[in-house]
Structure formats: C-alpha cells, structure tokens
Amino acid sequence: xxxxxxxxxxxxxxxxxxxxxxxxxxxxxxxxxxxxxxxxxxxxxxxxxxxxxxxxxxxxxxxxxxxxxxxxxxxxxxxxxxxxxxxxxxxxxxxxxxxxxxxxxxxxxxxxxxxxxxxxxxxxxxxxxxxxxxxxxxxxxxxxxxxxxxxxxxxxxxxxxxxxxxxxxxxxxxxxxxxxxxxxxxxxxxxxxxxxxxxxxxxxxxxxxxxxxxxxxxxxxxxxxxxxxxxxxx
Amino acid sequence: xxxxxxxxxxxxxxxxxxxxxxxxxxxxxxxxxxxxxxxxxxxxxxxxxxxxxxxxxxxxxxxxxxxxxxxxxxxxxxxxxxxxxxxxxxxxxxxxxxxxxxxxxxxxxxxxxxxxxxxxxxxxxxxxxxxxxxxxxxxxxxxxxxxxxxxxxxxxxxxxxxxxxxxxxxxxxxxxxxxxxxxxxxxxxxxxxxxxxxxxxxxxxxxxxxxxxxxxxxxxxxxxxxxxxxxxxx
Numbered sequence: 001x002x003x004x005x006x007x008x009x010x011x012x013x014x015x016x017x018x019x020x021x022x023x024x025x026x027x028x029x030x031x032x033x034x035x036x037x038x039x040x041x042x043x044x045x046x047x048x049x050x051x052x053x054x055x056x057x058x059x060x061x062x063x064x065x066x067x068x069x070x071x072x073x074x075x076x077x078x079x080x081x082x083x084x085x086x087x088x089x090x091x092x093x094x095x096x097x098x099x100x101x102x103x104x105x106x107x108x109x110x111x112x113x114x115x116x117x118x119x120x121x122x123x124x125x126x127x128x129x130x131x132x133x134x135x136x137x138x139x140x141x142x143x144x145x146x147x148x149x150x151x152x153x154x155x156x157x158x159x160x161x162x163x164x165x166x167x168x169x170x171x172x173x174x175x176x177x178x179x180x181x182x183x184x185x186x187x188x189x190x191x192x193x194x195x196x197x198x199x200x201x202x203x204x205x206x207x208x209x210x211x212x213x214x215x216x217x218x219x220x221x222x223x224x225x226x227x228x229x230x231x232x233x234x
Numbered sequence: 235x236x237x238x239x240x241x242x243x244x245x246x247x248x249x250x251x252x253x254x255x256x257x258x259x260x261x262x263x264x265x266x267x268x269x270x271x272x273x274x275x276x277x278x279x280x281x282x283x284x285x286x287x288x289x290x291x292x293x294x295x296x297x298x299x300x301x302x303x304x305x306x307x308x309x310x311x312x313x314x315x316x317x318x319x320x321x322x323x324x325x326x327x328x329x330x331x332x333x334x335x336x337x338x339x340x341x342x343x344x345x346x347x348x349x350x351x352x353x354x355x356x357x358x359x360x361x362x363x364x365x366x367x368x369x370x371x372x373x374x375x376x377x378x379x380x381x382x383x384x385x386x387x388x389x390x391x392x393x394x395x396x397x398x399x400x401x402x403x404x405x406x407x408x409x410x411x412x413x414x415x416x417x418x419x420x421x422x423x424x425x426x427x428x429x430x431x432x433x434x435x436x437x438x439x440x441x442x443x444x445x446x447x448x449x450x451x452x453x454x455x456x457x458x459x460x461x462x463x464x465x466x467x468x
Contacts, residue, residue, distance in 0.1 A: 012292075021262035021423060024292065028255035028396065031290040044292050051285070051295050056265040058246075058258065058278050059295040061285050111424070131424060149428040161424025162262065166397065171430040183431050189255060190345070190365060190395025192434040193427035194383040196405040197417050200426040 008073030010042045011100070013113075014062050015093065017083025020054040021162050022110040026076055029169030032188045036181045037173075045069045047092040055080055066096040071103050074172070078165065079112030079131060085217045088119035089225040097122065106172065107156050110165035114138055114158040119228055126153040131161035133210040137218075140232045147202075166191060242307035244276045245334070247347075248296050249327065251317025254288040255396050256344040260310055263403030266422045270415050271407075279303045281326040289314055300330040305337050308406070312399065313346030313365060319451045322353035323459040331356065340406065341390050344399035348372055348392040353462055360387040365395035367444040371452075374466045381436075400425060 010030050012023055023044075030042040046052065046062035053059050075097070080087070087093055097120045101107050109117050114130040117123050118141030128143040128151050135145040150159045150168045159168035170191065174182035186192075215233075222229045244264050246257055257278075264276040280286065280296035287293050309331070314321070321327055331354045335341050343351050348364040351357050352375030362377040362385050369379040384393045384402045393402035404425065408416035420426075449467070456463045 014292075019262070020258045020265075024254045024258040024290070027290050027292060028253070031254075042291050056258070056261050057276050057297055058248075058261060059297070061293040061295060063291055063293070132421075149426070160426075161422075163400065163423050163425040163427065167428050167430055174430060179431055183434075186429060186431065187366075187434055187439065188395075189397050190434070191397040191427075191429055192383070192394075193397065193425075193429065194401050195420060195425055195427065196401055196408060197413055197420065200417075200421055200424070205421065 006039055007041045008039050009069055009071075010040050010074040010076065011045045011069050011072035012042065013075065013077045013093065013096070014044055014046050014052060014060060015083065015087045015090065016052050017080050017086070018052075018054055018078050019080040019111060019162055020056045020058055020060070022078030022080065022113065022165055023060070025163060025165035026110060026169030026172075028189055029166060029173055029185055032185045033173045033177070033181070036184060037177045040073070040176060043069055043072070047090070047096070055083065066092065070099070072100055073104060074106040074108065075100050075104050077109040077113035077116050079110055079115070079162075081112070082217045082221055084112040084115060085214075085221040088116050089222045089228060094120045101155075105155060108158065108168065108172070110159045110168060111161045114143070115141065117156070117158070118143055123156065123158075126156055127151050128153065128156065128158040129160050130158065132205065132207055134214065135207060136211060137214060137232055140234060240273055241275045242273050243303055243305075244274055244308040244310065245279045245303050245306035246276065247309065247311045247327065247330070248278055248280045248286060248294060249317065249321045249324065250286050251314050251320070252286075252288055252312050253314040253345060253396055254290045254292055254294070256312030256314065256347065256399055257294070259397060259399035260344060260403030260406075262423055263400060263407055263419055266419045267407045267411070267415070270418060271411050274307070274410060277303055277306070281324070281330070289317065300326065304333070306334055307338060308340040308342065309334050309338050311343040311347035311350050313344055313349070313396075315346070316451045316455055318346040318349060319448075320455040322350050323456045323462060328354045335389075339389060342392065342402060342406070344393045344402060345395045348377070349375065351390070351392070352377055357390065357392075360390055361385050362387065362390065362392040363394050364392065366439065366441055368448065369441060370445060371448060371466055374468060
C-alpha cells in the first residue's frame, strides 16, 4: 500500500482554450500507469476551479487549484493556439511554474506548452521542442529548437505538437518505472499507431506558414505584456 | 459560408466513466478538420447534461443532450472499462443509437464503444473490432471480431482500443473530404507517432487476460439486464 505522503503528484496544468488532446494524451498514459505505479498520482490543476472551454466542443473541469498542489513531483504544461499565447502572459501560471520548477523532478510540456515554460524564463539556454509551426517563438524565448518528438534537457522535457504528448507520456512512464511497465500501459491504451496516410513528410512542410498569424496573436493576446511582447517581436 | 441547415453534426456520445482519450482522440481530429470542412460540426452529447467523470482525473462537460441532436450525420461511441459494461445496459443510450443509426451516414465506435453498439443489436452479423482484451464480448453480441486498427462494414466503422480513435478520425476525415485535407489535419495535430518502445508485439499478448474480470463486471454492472447478461454469459 502506498500512503498519501509517499504519493508523487503528476500535475497537468489546464487553462481556458487549451488543446484537449495535449492534456488528455499524457493524462491517459499516467492514469493507466497508476494501477502499476500508484505512487504517481495524476492531478489536473488550474489557477481557478470551474468549467473550462478547450479548443474542442468538450469542456473540462480541473479538480485542484495551483494552491492545492504546491509541490508536484512532475508538472506537464499542455499547449494550444491563441489561448496559449494568452496564457504566456498569465502571472498566475508563471508564478506557479517558477515555484514548482524549483522542487519538481520533471518539468514537461506538450506542443506550445513549451512557450509557456519559455515565457516564464525556464527554457533559456536549453534545447527544447514545440509544435512545428511555433518554433520561431520558442527561439525568441532563448531556447534552441530541436525537431524531435520529445527533447530532454536536465529536468526539462518538451514534446512536439499535440499527439506527441502520448509518446512523451510513455517515455516518462518508462523512465519513472521501467520498460516492461511502460509497455503494459502502451498495451492498455492499444498504442500501435497506423496513421492512415502514413507519416508526415517534413520535406513538404513550410515551418513559417503561420508566422503572420503568430505575429498578430502576440500583438493582441499579449497587448498588456510589453516586456514579453518585445522579446517575441525582436 | 455554410449555413446552419447545411451542417452535418458529428456526435460524440459520452457517459460517466468513459475513457478520456477514446473521446478526445477523434474529437480533436474533427475539431481540427472544421476550419477546412465547416460543414462537419463536432458536438458532444450525453443522456443528461452536467459534469461527468472520466477514467482520468479530468471531468468533462457535454454541451447537448440526445434530444438536442436527433439526427447527426455521424455518431461516434467511445469506450471504457466497467463504465462501458454498465453503459451497455443503458436504455437511454440504446434508444438513441437505434434511432440515429437509421438516419446517420456513419455509425462509429472507439475501443469498447463497439460493445455498446453491439448491445443495441447494431453489429449482429457484422465484421467489427474493439479493444483487444474485450473481443470475447464483441463476439457474444453477434459480431465477427477482426484484429485491425479499424474495421468498416456498411455504415459501421469500429476502431481498436483507446488511441486507435485518432487513426479512425483521420481515416474518416479523408473519406469525408479528401486525402490532402486529412493530411492537413494530421499536420495540425503533428501525428507522426514514435512509440518510445516500438510497436506492440502481439505475439506476446494474451487476449484472454481479462476474461475473469470481464465475467465479474458483466455480472455486477448488468445485474438488472438479464437478457443482455444471458447473451454475454452464453
């Protein structure tokens, strides 16, 4: 039996407009890990309680505020589109991340969640990844963008866009327990992917496709955060 | 511009205890399809409104009741574990599925959601799939289990366990629009999977692993559904 005081909390940070799969991919992995490794307890945290919209028609409800979970062992920050640019300017999220990053063993992100870590200054001088279309913003925040499914640098681990959170979750499950246990979780969620049109052909992807839109979102969503905006517009 | 009356609703059915990724995988795909094909409008429906637990610490909130969405163009039923065995006995869900199956173009499921379709009698004599550990129950409901990532039979399309809903979603996106559009959605959600420990080695999987537990859940969760129970225990 694992007593409460031995629990290591795995905190998933949510905020209005978050991309649903960014959260649910790794959250499902950690929920399915719990029967084998009950010391890792997934929790969903937000600055305030209450029903929260996502970028899908499904709204979600976090169970804890940041104050309820002051020292998670692991923290994972999911991404989104304009909602995440806005969240980069949230003082509540920044203060929480700066605080938990001091004591957590692992500070992670999925997709543009890396930009929230970056806005808090946590990725300066580090190798990191994010959603392919947002790499410019990550570099403006002092990180070196690496095009990999996930990137580890010290206690920081960042995943590529949206669905990469599942791979990040399974990788972490293996690191925190062992490969056999992670494979059991993989089997539970039957993660044996068959993208119907094959893998992404990166040679055909224009990574600067969204640059004009990003510029616009930085201007509107961070209108009241001149220092951060200056960095991103430099 | 797409007027409301041209909208084709893609209804995701949720119920208490549902597996979060079963819903959110294909829901994310259809939400990211909407900018390119606004006629397909994802909606989340349930028998009753209100906050609903999932099998993760994240609760979800459907926006519509079954009555609000009487004729979706597509309906997708996600799965779960004991919660899904219980949902197989829900008259509200069965009546809704029997009704929408008459007019819908596509009736789909993810994971054990196929058992709910099966319990409604919709998969009798059909080829179908489900989560690997539940194939026995699917066959008891008159379907022929096929071990594939997704299986199409007439208007019915069933996906394998949990994460297979993403592949099903992208396949449907391609079928409803075209391959280029589905590839754009794939790129948006950066679905270029790299399972950290490789694919599942099916030669090592005992598909009857859960048989004793399934027997128990059928007995307890369907205690007041003697006809359905008799079929599953035959």
